Amino acid sequence: MNHSPRRLPFVLAAVLSASFFLQGCSSKPANEHRYELKGKVVSVDRANGEVTVDHEDVKGYMPGMTMHFPLRDAEALKVLEAGDQLQAALVITDDGYWLEDPVITKGQPGGPAATPSAAGAEPQPGAEVPDVKLFNQDGRPLSIKQFKGRALVVTFIYTRCPLPDYCPLMSANFAQLNSAILGDAALRRRAHLLSVTLDPEYDKPAVLKSYGGTYTGGKFDNWDFATGDPAEVRRLAEFFGLTYKADGDQVIHSLRTAVVTPDGKLFKIYRGNGWKPDEVLSDLKNLPG
Numbered sequence: 001m002n003h004s005p006r007r008l009p010f011v012l013a014a015v016l017s018a019s020f021f022l023q024g025c026s027s028k029p030a031n032e033h034r035y036e037l038k039g040k041v042v043s044v045d046r047a048n049g050e051v052t053v054d055h056e057d058v059k060g061y062m063p064g065m066t067m068h069f070p071l072r073d074a075e076a077l078k079v080l081e082a083g084d085q086l087q088a089a090l091v092i093t094d095d096g097y098w099l100e101d102p103v104i105t106k107g108q109p110g111g112p113a114a115t116p117s118a119a120g121a122e123p124q125p126g127a128e129v130p131d132v133k134l135f136n137q138d139g140r141p142l143s144i145k146q147f148k149g150r151a152l153v154v155t156f157i158y159t160r161c162p163l164p165d166y167c168p169l170m171s172a173n174f175a176q177l178n179s180a181i182l183g184d185a186a187l188r189r190r191a192h193l194l195s196v197t198l199d200p201e202y203d204k205p206a207v208l209k210s211y212g213g214t215y216t217g218g219k220f221d222n223w224d225f226a227t228g229d230p231a232e233v234r235r236l237a238e239f240f241g242l243t244y245k246a247d248g249d250q251v252i253h254s255l256r257t258a259v260v261t262p263d264g265k266l267f268k269i270y271r272g273n274g275w276k277p278d279e280v281l282s283d284l285k286n287l288p289g
């Protein structure tokens with residue numbers, strides 16, 4: 001996120017007025033920021049209550065890009081379709097972000113048709129995970145095969161991700177998993193975590209080491225952060241059905257977290273950010289081997 005000094009007065013004014021207003025009317029978190037977002041709906045995921053919007057610059061917050069957002073409005077979710085014009089409040093708090101107060105302008109009939117979800121094909125449990133060659137946070141070569149004999153939990157992040165519900169949440173979940181693994185003598189020998197960057201050109205080993213350090217306390221014994229040849233990263237990410245695209249300093253991406261068996265086969269894929277560390281922990285405890 002670009003917090004350039006010239007934007008500060010605007011941001012500050014917005015924050016002050018938002019928090020003043022909120023304190024007056026409810027017990028919402030103090031750290032809530034609201035911005036106006038306008039754009040065109042690219043797709044609607046009713047099951048997960050999310051919309052993907054190709055939005056204009058959000059003044060004082062971020063440049064225009066295509067992104068998905070939870071939409072907190074059940075009625076709007078029912079009627080919203082790809083091609084519609086959407087105006088809404090983008091609410092950002094310490095724990096997440098979402099859209100509310102939507103105003104919908106229906107797209108022209110005969111306008112661009114709903115694009116099918118871009119999610120890639122996903123492998124079935126039991127499929128062999130490709131043995132990509134990457135590098136860890138110390139610049140040491142790392143491959144999927146080297147974890148044979150241990151269960152592996154893989155997720156994808158990038159260090160500059162600004163969305164609390166995306167990469168920072170995945171890393172916070174992994175930090176919880178890491179503590180649980182370190183606190184269990186059996187799991188400690190049998191389980192390993194791997195966070196692979198979706199921004200390998202920027203997230204070099206040193207960047208990952210510093211980012212990872214804040215989550216691991218600097219101990220990477222059971223948790224590696226990987227970067228490498230962008231084509232190798234893509235091969236692994238797309239195997240799990242993750243889609244992503246660079247957009248300036250940002251990466252527009254979906255989320256996939258996968259549990260891989262000790263013999264290198266897919267056990268389970270978690271889509272999105274709704275999964276809880278406890279679910280993965282119980283997968284790890286119940287894995288054969």
Ligand SMILES: [Cu+2]
Pocket residue numbers: 157158161162163166167168253
């Ligand atoms: Cu992200």
